[in-house]
Amino acid sequence: MTGILTRLTWWQRVVFWLIVAAGGAVLVVEAFSSPSAYGAVGLVVCGILPSVALFTRDLAARAVAGIGTLSIVFTVVSATVLPGHLDNTFGFFELIGLACLCVRTLLVFPAWRAAGLCVLLSLAATTLPLRLADLDAAYTPLMAFIIAVVLAFVLLLGLVMRLYDRSRTDSFQLSRQAQRLEYARDLHDFVAHHVTAIVVQTQAVRFATGSGQLPDPVVLDKMLDGIERAGSQALTSMRTMVNVLRDDNAPMHPHQALTLMVNDLASSFTGAPVSTNVDPAIASLDLPNSTVDAARHVVQEALTNVLRHATRVSEVTVSARARGQEVEISVTNDGQAGDNGLPKGGFGLVGLAERVESAGGSLTAGPTGRGWAVTALLPSSTA
């Protein structure tokens, strides 16, 4: 939750701090309006805790349960053991905090736990008016009723947000799944091309030898050289791709540094010739893993798209250069976007943009006048 602050724009931050200041002021006023020290301390403690919980990273269910229980205990004590210690307010700041905490609870916990905690928090919120022992008894149920109605709306909002969150996660998972499948297919494509070449060459030599036409040693050596290169390219492709298919949290290997990665992918590309242009200044930079990873996806996806969607491509260029605090990765080709009859993957660029954004960058893709370009700006330092 605290992470959200860094993602807000400046005016959103201003609004945020204004709300915090207003809430703090309400709490202070409430504390001073309490007729006794006991009441003031109770209001402040019970008031602050839900708000603190709202902005705690890794919120524990036990903490939420504790906050709800404490609020109820304070209510019970105020209503039975120590009546008359609160008169003007039962803890308005606390009510708001509890309502917001309900929403967060709905968002972060598994269904059953969230339901239990929400019941507890709702109970704490709706019983708040009981703290005002002096109040005309007729008003207590009315206030409780109003709180319950408002709370119901808040809970509904929380549920909607939970559903929205879930569907977003699902579609992210889906697009990631689709992307992984695509990588698996590409792995197969790349490797199959190399392996086919090896098999066909071997067959040719054996067949020629079998029919009594021994190949010339020079020709044979050239063929073996080709077989060796195709074999090692297939291995490289496999290594690169398998890293993608593995868990995203898997540690990066040194050979995934940007330069090597670009060259790897370019050399295993089976379409038009690929020229690579990596700014030497970048190659020596210590790039964050997320940037290298995102860059690899950009290059990979863009090259795949060249195979899938572009026709009449005579050259593909992969370049990487420093641009202030960012690295610019771009893949351009001089072909025409065309329909080559192959099925289109819908998630390609969507999934890619999401991945680039999650690495703190931005992605643009579109025609350049003569061809097509996919460009990503990615942060070059973790700072």
Add this chain to the structure above:
Amino acid sequence: MTIRVLIADDQEMIRSAFGMILGTQPDMEVVASVADGESAVEQARRLRPDVCLLDIRMPALDGLEATRLLAGPGVDAPLNVLIATTFDLDEYVYRALRNGACGFLLKDMSPALLIEAVRAASTGTSLISPAVTVRLLSKLAPARQAGESTVDRPLPEPLTDRELDVVKLVANGHTNDEIGAKLYVSVATVKTHLANAQRKLAVRNRVEIAAWAWRTGVVTG
């Protein structure tokens, strides 16, 4: 007579291997070996080889498009195009056949099969890679529920029973020799029946005859 072959593949290794395999045959000659579809079309138009052996994935112009330009509907004097590819993806095969290819084969099939396929493509006496082709064509078959054969439009001149027998055997991947043996007729007779069927169906080659048979339900799984 020498069978003149054009090879187009963006992988040099594949070109040299195919060249080596075909080079073992005294009656075959590789007249051109190119790395992209554009040069393939250009060279094929200039040299008019007996068989064009095309890869699908090629820069500049892919093999399917090159096939359409060399053998597609509306092309005068279409050439014999043989598609050699790494994958037998259905959509490739459909497009290749629709664009006028007379056959489809996988690159890693045995050299003997490659030679056989080139020879078959130059004469048109058998389906190329019958296993692959028949499997794919059988998917063209109309829905079983229809029960009866559904001819897309009545033929101006219907096939005779004998021609139909020949067509059915073609659709199941038999060669002219095999058909002759099965029907107790000479190969020359088989050829005559096929030529008549081809004319009546207004199709260009053997694979299209087979496709027609599967599509209209003349043959079923």
